Amino acid sequence: MYFAFAQVPMTMMRLAVRTQGDPAALTAPIRNLLRGRDANIPLAEPATMLAILDDAIAEHRVITASLGLFSS
Numbered sequence: 922m923y924f925a926f927a928q929v930p931m932t933m934m935r936l937a938v939r940t941q942g943d944p945a946a947l948t949a950p951i952r953n954l955l956r957g958r959d960a961n962i963p964l965a966e967p968a969t970m971l972a973i974l975d976d977a978i979a980e981h982r983v984i985t986a987s988l989g990l991f992s993s
Contacts, residue, residue, distance in 0.1 A: 936951070936964075937970070938951065944969050945967075945969075948964070948967045951964065951967075952964045
């Protein structure tokens with residue numbers, strides 16, 4: 922869900938960029954662009970959407986695998 926920062930100020934924000942090809946190749950240009958806008962903006966944890974989704978469902982994957990293993 923999208924909220925404008927002015928409506929709901931937060932201490933952490935995320936930036937999503939859609940790309941073709943290797944997403945890691947855009948990390949440095951995006952970091953430089955942000956640094957040019959404001960040197961205090963950190964780009965702390967660049968990650969692909971696949972990695973973010975994998976992390977989000979990892980716990981459910983382990984539980985499901987365990988239930989499948991022990992249900993036989």
